[in-house]
Amino acid sequence: MCNACGNPAVPGHWTDAGAATPGDRLRARFHRAGVLNAILRPYGLSAHDGGTVPGIQLSTLSGAQVIVPTLADVWSEAERLIGQPIDPLDPRYLDGD
Amino acid sequence: MAIDVIDGRIRLTILGGYLGSGKTTWLRHHLHVGTFGKDAHVIVNEAAETPVDDALLGSVTLLAGGCCCCAGKAALIAVLRRICDDRSRTGGTRFDRIVLETSGLADPGAIVAAIQGDPVLVNHIVLDETLVAVDALHGLAQLATEPLGRRQVGAADRLVLTKVDACAPADLDILRATLAVLNPGAEVSAAVLGDAADLPPLTKGTAPARLPTLPEDDSRGPIFPTEVHVADDLDWSSFALWLSALLHARGDNLVRVKGVIRTPAGRLLLQTVRKVVQSPEILPEQSDHRLDNKVVFIGRGYRPDHLEQSLHRFLGRPQPGAS
Numbered sequence: 001m002c003n004a005c006g007n008p009a010v011p012g013h014w015t016d017a018g019a020a021t022p023g024d025r026l027r028a029r030f031h032r033a034g035v036l037n038a039i040l041r042p043y044g045l046s047a048h049d050g051g052t053v054p055g056i057q058l059s060t061l062s063g064a065q066v067i068v069p070t071l072a073d074v075w076s077e078a079e080r081l082i083g084q085p086i087d088p089l090d091p092r093y094l095d096g097d
Numbered sequence: 098m099a100i101d102v103i104d105g106r107i108r109l110t111i112l113g114g115y116l117g118s119g120k121t122t123w124l125r126h127h128l129h130v131g132t133f134g135k136d137a138h139v140i141v142n143e144a145a146e147t148p149v150d151d152a153l154l155g156s157v158t159l160l161a162g163g164c165c166c167c168a169g170k171a172a173l174i175a176v177l178r179r180i181c182d183d184r185s186r187t188g189g190t191r192f193d194r195i196v197l198e199t200s201g202l203a204d205p206g207a208i209v210a211a212i213q214g215d216p217v218l219v220n221h222i223v224l225d226e227t228l229v230a231v232d233a234l235h236g237l238a239q240l241a242t243e244p245l246g247r248r249q250v251g252a253a254d255r256l257v258l259t260k261v262d263a264c265a266p267a268d269l270d271i272l273r274a275t276l277a278v279l280n281p282g283a284e285v286s287a288a289v290l291g292d293a294a295d296l297p298p299l300t301k302g303t304a305p306a307r308l309p310t311l312p313e314d315d316s317r318g319p320i321f322p323t324e325v326h327v328a329d330d331l332d333w334s335s336f337a338l339w340l341s342a343l344l345h346a347r348g349d350n351l352v353r354v355k356g357v358i359r360t361p362a363g364r365l366l367l368q369t370v371r372k373v374v375q376s377p378e379i380l381p382e383q384s385d386h387r388l389d390n391k392v393v394f395i396g397r398g399y400r401p402d403h404l405e406q407s408l409h410r411f412l413g414r415p416q417p418g419a420s
Contacts, residue, residue, distance in 0.1 A: 014367075015341055017377040018333025018360035032334040035412060039338070071337065075345035087346035088339055089399050093410040 013070040026051050036074065043082050047074065106223040107181065108194045111208060114230030115239050115246050116201030116320075116353035116395055117370030119259030119288070123230055124198055126291025138180060138192040142169060144200040145322035145355075145393040164200045166207035173197075173208070174215055181221040195222070201353060201395070202320060204245065205229065206252040229253035233264035233287075235371060236272050237306055240279070244311045250279045258287040261294050274305040320352055323401040325408060327390040333360040335412050340367075342411070347398070348372030356392030364389060 019025040033049035033056065040047055040058075048057040055067040058077055068077050079085040110133070114120045121141075127133065139157040142165040158176055163169030183189040199205060205227045212218045229249050232239070236258075239246035250256065256276055261269060273285060273296075287294040327336055336358065344351060354369040357380060365377040394404055 014374040014377055015334070015337035017365055018337070018358075018362055020362035024361050028332070028334040031332065032338060035335050035338055039342075039411065071341040072345065075342050079345070085346040086342055088343045088407045088411040089347060089403055093407045094403050095406055095410075 013072070015071045032071075036071075039086070040078065043078065043086060045078060045081060106221055107184070107192060108225040109212070109222050110194065110196045110225050111199060111205050111227045112196060112230070113199045113203060113205035113227065113249050113252065114201065114257075114259075115232065115235075115243070115249060117235070117368070118201065118230040118232040119257075119291075120198050120201070120230045123257060123259065123288055123291045124196065126288075128196075133194055133196055136192050137194040137196055139196045139198070140173075140176060141198045142173065142200045142203065144169075144202045145324060145395065164202045165197075166199065166203040166205075166211070169200075170207075170211050174211065174218065177212065177218055177222065178215075181217065184221075194225070202245065204248045204252065206248060209252070226254045227252055228255050228257060229283075230257045230259050231272070231276065232370065233258045233261045233269055233272060234373065237268070237275065238371075240275060241306065241308055242311070247279060247308075247311070250276060250283075253280055253283045255284045255286065256280065258285065258296070260289070261287045261296070262289045266297070267300075270300045270303040271306050273299050274303045275308065278305045279308075317350075318397050320395060320397045321401070323394045323396075323404055325356075325392045325394060325404050327356075327358060327392060327408070329359075329390060331408075331412070333358060333365070336408075339408050339411050340369075343407070344369060344372050344374065347396070350398040351394060351396040353395040354392060355395075357388050357390070358392070359386075359389050367392065 016025065016028070019028045029049050029051055033047055036047040036056070044061045046059050048059070049055075050057075053067075055069050056071070056074055057065060057067050058074060058081070059065045060081055064081075066077060068074055075086060112120050112124055124139070128137075128139065140160060141157050142160040143162075144164040145161065160169055160172050160176060163172060165173035177195070180192060180195065184191050197208070199208060209224055209227065212222055212224070229252065231250065236246075240250065258269070258272070264272075276283070276285060285296065287296045340354070344354075348371050351369070352371065354367065356367050358365050358367055363379040364382065366380050367377050368375045
C-alpha cells in the first residue's frame with residue numbers, strides 16, 4: 001500500500017465491511033443468516049450462523065452439513081449441492097413480463 | 098513524463114483501459130505525487146449517468162452519461178474547446194496539460210481521431226501520450242473475448258500493467274508476451290495501486306497466448322451501464338447477500354460494478370471487476386449525498402430493469418413460485 005495516497009481498506013471479507021463495531025457485526029451476522037435461510041429454503045438448503053464461531057453452516061434436507069468461511073463460499077457450495085448456481089436473475093425473482 | 102512545452106499547444110495525456118483496469122487508482126496516485134505538474138486539468142469521462150470516480154479524484158471536469166469516443170463525443174469536444182478558448186483569453190486560466198481519463202468502454206484511438214479531426218482543437222492541443230492500463234489479473238481473459246480490449250491495447254503508447262502484485266509471475270509473463278504481439282511498439286511498465294512496480298525481465302521463450310479471431314459484431318450484445326438505486330432501508334448485509342450471489346452466478350457478464358453505499362461503518366465505496374471484489378474503501382463524509390446508495394452495473398446478458406426487480410424480490414420475497 002502507498003502511504004502517499006492511502007487506501008484505507010476494511011479488513012476481512014468484503015461482505016462484512018458494513019459493520020464498524022463488534023455489536024453491529026454480530027447483529028449483521030444474525031440478520032444475514034435469517035435472510036440467507038429464507039433464500040436457501042426453496043432450494044432445500046438451510047443456513048445457520050451461531051455468532052460464536054466464524055463461518056456459516058450450510059445443511060441439506062438429508063442432514064449433510066458443511067461450514068464455509070464467507071458468503072462467496074456459500075454460493076459456490078450451494079451450486080455444488082444443487083447442481084446449478086442460485087441466480088438472482090432467475091425468472092422466479094423477476095416480474096413475469 | 099517530464100513536462101517540457103515544446104510549442105504553445107496544450108499537451109494531452111489520454112488515460113484509457115478496460116472497465117476496472119485501474120485507471121482511476123493510477124491517476125489518483127499520480128495526481129497526488131504531482132506527476133503532471135501543477136497546471137494540469139483533469140477530465141474524467143464515465144459512460145454511466147452516475148459518476149463515482151470524481152469522488153476519488155477531487156476537483157476535475159466530469160463528463161458523465163456517455164462514453165466520449167461515441168455518445169459523449171460532442172460533449173468532450175465542447176469541453177476541450179472551452180478550455181482552449183479560456184486559455185487564449187486575457188485573464189483566463191492557462192492550463193499547459195490536460196489529462197483525460199476515458200471511460201472503460203472507450204476506444205482511445207477514436208478520441209484521438211476526433212480531436213485531430215476538429216479544426217479548432219487540432220491547433221490548440223497536441224497529443225502527448227496515450228496510456229492504457231491493463232489489468233494483470235483479467236487482461237488475458239479480456240483480450241481473448243473483447244474486441245474493445247484489443248483496440249485499447251493497440252492504441253497505446255505506453256501500457257501500464259496494474260495489480261501485478263495479485264498475479265502469478267508465469268501468468269504475467271504470458272500477458273506481457275501477448276501484449277508484445279498486439280502492440281510491439283508500446284513501452285510496458287507496472288504499477289500496484291498506482292505506485293510504479295518493478296517488472297522482472299521477461300522469461301525467455303514465453304509464448305504469447307493464442308487469441309481467437311473475434312467477429313466485429315459481438316453476438317453477446319453490447320455492454321451497457323445500468324443504475325440501481327439501493328433503498329435507504331436496505332441494510333448492507335442484505336445487499337451484500339444479493340450482490341455476492343449475483344457475482345457468483347453472473348460475474349462473467351458483469352464487467353464492472355461501482356457505487357457508494359451508506360452503512361453504519363460509513364460511506365463504503367464498492368468496486369468489482371467480474372468476480373473479484375475490492376476491499377470496500379470508506380469514503381470521507383460529505384454534505385452531498387446524491388451519489389449515495391446508487392450502484393452502477395456495467396455488463397450484458399440481462400435486461401436493465403431486471404437488476405432492481407431482482408434485488409427486491411431475491412431479498413424481500415424469497416419464495417415466489419419456488420419449486
